[in-house]
Amino acid sequence: MFRTLLSGLRPPLAEPPVPDTELAALGAALDAAARRRLGRGLAIRAVDAGSCNGCELELHALGNPFYDLERFGLRFVASPRHADVLMVTGPVSRNMRAALARTHAAMPAPKWVVAVGDCGAGCGVFADSPACLGSVAKVVPVDLTIPGCPPPPARLLAGLLALFGRR
Amino acid sequence: MSEWEAMAARLAAGEATLLGLWGEPGRVHLAALEDADAAPAIRHLSRDCPDGRYPSIGRLHPAAIRLERAARDLYGLEAEGAPDRRPWLDHGAEPTAYPFLPVTGAGLHQIPVGPVHAGIIEPGHFRFTCDGETVVRLEARLGYAHKGVEALLAGADLPAAARIVGRISGDSTVAYAIAFARAAEAALGTAPPPRAAWLRGLLAELERLANHLGDIGGICNDAAFALMQAHCAALRERVLREAAACFGHRLMMDAVVPGGLAVDLHTGGAVRLLALIAELRARFRGLVRLYDGTVSLQDRTVGTGIVRAGLAARFGAGGYVGRASGRGFDARRTPGYAPYDSLAFEVPTRAQGDVNARVWIRIEEVTESLRLIEQILDRLPEGPVHAKMAAGAGEGIALAEGFRGDVLAWVRIEGTTVARAHLRDPSWFQWPLLEAAIEGNIVADFPLCNKSFNCSYSGPDL
Ligand code: SF4
Numbered sequence: 001m002f003r004t005l006l007s008g009l010r011p012p013l014a015e016p017p018v019p020d021t022e023l024a025a026l027g028a029a030l031d032a033a034a035r036r037r038l039g040r041g042l043a044i045r046a047v048d049a050g051s052c053n054g055c056e057l058e059l060h061a062l063g064n065p066f067y068d069l070e071r072f073g074l075r076f077v078a079s080p081r082h083a084d085v086l087m088v089t090g091p092v093s094r095n096m097r098a099a100l101a102r103t104h105a106a107m108p109a110p111k112w113v114v115a116v117g118d119c120g121a122g123c124g125v126f127a128d129s130p131a132c133l134g135s136v137a138k139v140v141p142v143d144l145t146i147p148g149c150p151p152p153p154a155r156l157l158a159g160l161l162a163l164f165g166r167r
Numbered sequence: 168m169s170e171w172e173a174m175a176a177r178l179a180a181g182e183a184t185l186l187g188l189w190g191e192p193g194r195v196h197l198a199a200l201e202d203a204d205a206a207p208a209i210r211h212l213s214r215d216c217p218d219g220r221y222p223s224i225g226r227l228h229p230a231a232i233r234l235e236r237a238a239r240d241l242y243g244l245e246a247e248g249a250p251d252r253r254p255w256l257d258h259g260a261e262p263t264a265y266p267f268l269p270v271t272g273a274g275l276h277q278i279p280v281g282p283v284h285a286g287i288i289e290p291g292h293f294r295f296t297c298d299g300e301t302v303v304r305l306e307a308r309l310g311y312a313h314k315g316v317e318a319l320l321a322g323a324d325l326p327a328a329a330r331i332v333g334r335i336s337g338d339s340t341v342a343y344a345i346a347f348a349r350a351a352e353a354a355l356g357t358a359p360p361p362r363a364a365w366l367r368g369l370l371a372e373l374e375r376l377a378n379h380l381g382d383i384g385g386i387c388n389d390a391a392f393a394l395m396q397a398h399c400a401a402l403r404e405r406v407l408r409e410a411a412a413c414f415g416h417r418l419m420m421d422a423v424v425p426g427g428l429a430v431d432l433h434t435g436g437a438v439r440l441l442a443l444i445a446e447l448r449a450r451f452r453g454l455v456r457l458y459d460g461t462v463s464l465q466d467r468t469v470g471t472g473i474v475r476a477g478l479a480a481r482f483g484a485g486g487y488v489g490r491a492s493g494r495g496f497d498a499r500r501t502p503g504y505a506p507y508d509s510l511a512f513e514v515p516t517r518a519q520g521d522v523n524a525r526v527w528i529r530i531e532e533v534t535e536s537l538r539l540i541e542q543i544l545d546r547l548p549e550g551p552v553h554a555k556m557a558a559g560a561g562e563g564i565a566l567a568e569g570f571r572g573d574v575l576a577w578v579r580i581e582g583t584t585v586a587r588a589h590l591r592d593p594s595w596f597q598w599p600l601l602e603a604a605i606e607g608n609i610v611a612d613f614p615l616c617n618k619s620f621n622c623s624y625s626g627p628d629l
Contacts, residue, residue, distance in 0.1 A: 013401055046287045050312040052625045054337025054418055059287045060381070061407070064400035078285035093628075095258040095311045096290055099282045125331050131315030150337065152417055 013065040041073035042164060045083035045107065049100045049139075050093030050132065054150040055117040059087065061153040074160055080106040085163070091119040091132040092139055104140040112163065115142045116156070118149040125149075171214050172222055174199060179227035183210075184483040184496075186566070187575045187591035188224060188231050190238035195221045196589070198564060198575060200501070207501050211564050211577070216244055223249040230482045230596055237629070241317060256310040256628065270296040270304050278610065282311045289624035293613070300609045305602045312628040320588040325351060325425050325556060328585045332576075333420050335590055336626030341367075341374040342569025343590060344423035346576035349504065350588075351425040353563030354580045357556045361548040363427030364505040369440075369543045370410075370419050371567070372536040376447070377406040378570040379529040379536075382621050386526055387458065389615045390467035398454050402447060409443045412436070427553035437544050444537050455530055468523040472604040472616035475520060482596045485572025487532070488620055490516045491524035498568040510542050520604075522619040558583060569593065571621060592626030 046059055059076075062069040069075065077083050080103045092100060104113065115136035118124035123134045136142050146159040168176075177183040178199060186198040186209060196213040214221060223246035225232035235246040236255035253266060270277075275296050282290035290311035296304045316335055320328050332347040333340045345367050352359060359367075384399025407417040413436035414422050422430050458464065474484070479492035489496055497514040499507040515531035517524040564577045572593025579586045601620050605613055 047283055048287075048289050048312070050290070050314055050625070050628075052314075052334040052337040053289055053623065054334065054340070054420070056287050056289065057338055057381075057418065061400070061404060064404050065397055066401065066404050076287060080283075090312070091314060093311065093313055095313050096282065098263075099290065099311070103283050125327075125334055126314045126319065129315035129319050131313050131318070149334075149420065150418070152411075 049090040051090030055089035091123040091126040188234040189589040190242035339569040346567035349565035350563040350576040354561035359427040487528040492520035498566040498573040594622035
């Protein structure tokens with residue numbers, strides 16, 4: 001087992017996060033006070049509000065050795081009660097509206113919401129569906145939007161780092 | 168007896184396998200494969216329901232029950248004699264008011280889980296009834312990701328419809344796109360150029376590789392063996408990056424379109440992919456040894472979450488869920504389609520039906536996908552990758568084999584727009600088996616069993 005452990009992951013795979021000017025601008029829009037409060041660590045709670053699961057795959061990828069989310073003090077937590085940030089994917093299906101609102105309500109203040117993907121931002125290809133509400137912002141207040149279908153992990157990471165002003 | 172009722176009897180007798188049951192306003196459809204057919208072709212039946220009623224298939228054949236409930240929610244079609252008349256996709260105004268089936272007995276307690284779960288997971292609700300640590304009964308309630316897909320598809324032009332279809336279950340975007348494209352091509356009598364058919368195979372095998380690698384790591388992680396997860400996730404990432412380099416998108420969304428492909432393999436792509444295959448082969452071998460040689464891990468996966476062969480056959484469970492329980496069906500073989508009809512590959516099966524067997528099916532399929540990609544690159548025809556779709560009207564139906572099983576696509580086209588379309592996710596016939604598999608296991612093994620199925624929520628929620 002130790003041979004596999006040592007051979008498979010050498011050299012280190014973790015890469016520096018890719019700068020993204022678009023997201024730098026988004027991050028700058030967050031006020032300095034918010035950044036002070038967030039400090040150097042973020043606990044993130046993810047909620048799938050009816051995504052196609054494409055965005056989930058890329059959120060998962062943040063944990064792989066190439067992106068290694070936790071080295072930045074960012075981690076996904078199991079309970080909204082432990083979370084600073086709510087990351088929401090999907091066009092917000094009607095059937096997930098209540099669960100999304102309740103998860104957000106369960107988070108202690110101060111709290112921030114990141115709408116992930118074209119769906120979270122503006123319903124994506126599901127925009128005309130009566131079964132969807134249209135965007136995350138229709139249910140909970142959104143602080144940052146990370147576009148893409150799905151947004152690649154490098155962009156997700158850059159977005160999260162922009163949220164608390166670290167690159 | 169009508170053709171419809173005769174089919175219900177054959178499905179119940181195990182002489183045919185249900186591929187799908189769906190509705191549209193005033194009409195109900197069914198697709199099946201008949202075992203007796205020498206060259207199996209998809210049988211498609213449909214019947215008008217002027218009074219909104221049709222004889223229930225689920226009454227005789229339980230695999231149809233949830234499909235009938237969905238057809239009622241979406242189109243108001245009543246399955247006469249249906250054993251379960253609760254809503255399925257329609258959660259109504261009060262989503263928490265749902266009549267779970269009663270479970271009675273001394274000392275039983277219930278554990279409700281979801282729709283929001285602890286990890287980065289799709290939404291669904293699981294209601295466990297337990298006797299101490301042991302699960303006596305699990306009932307899943309899905310539909311949380313219902314996005315009104317069929318309503319969006321009706322009236323969409325073909326390119327817009329293809330984009331939506333590619334987002335019904337993002338992890339299987341290629342398989343869905345292939346199934347839909349093949350159904351649309353059948354409807355309008357357009358044949359995609361040979362190079363497109365071969366590249367579709369390449370895309371589908373890359374998708375299978377990426378998902379199987381992710382799953383093998385994920386299953387081991389749910390058995391508290393994070394090392395495998397770290398290695399497998401790195402390999403998965405390598406596949407996605409090569410997919411982006413070769414086709415312009417990590418998940419290869421929107422690459423397959425009716426008529427062929429929207430993108431050709433980027434220059435230098437073949438060389439990159441051959442290097443990827445060599446790298447994966449070298450690294451994966453060690454990981455398989457690691458899985459096989461770690462007793463504490465096997466202790467969790469062997470004998471856990473068993474699906475009996477009879478049940479897998481009755482539900483027509485596809486993919487690794489079916490194959491791990493002895494059902495060797497694979498749409499690439501039956502009915503079969505290009506390029507697989509001219510490629511050599513094995514369809515692995517196992518008899519045990521436990522988590523371990525579902526891991527091994529994936530391991531063996533990784534090896535087969537690597538072989539397939541090599542063959543495709545070796546013999547890839549030259550030429551265009553897209554043919555203009557003929558205009559006209561027609562109906563088409565097709566199967567495509569995704570990583571978790573066969574995706575069924577049916578479409579009716581009028582002019583240049585989709586009049587109606589239906590996509591049936593493999594998970595429709597796998598979710599019910601998870602409820603059976605967990606019975607008698609401990610609650611703590613549910614994440615492990617669930618990951619070994621890795622059913623789609625978004626796919627069947629439509
Ligand atoms: S943004 Fe794209 S990938 Fe993300 S949930 Fe929506 S359709 Fe899926």
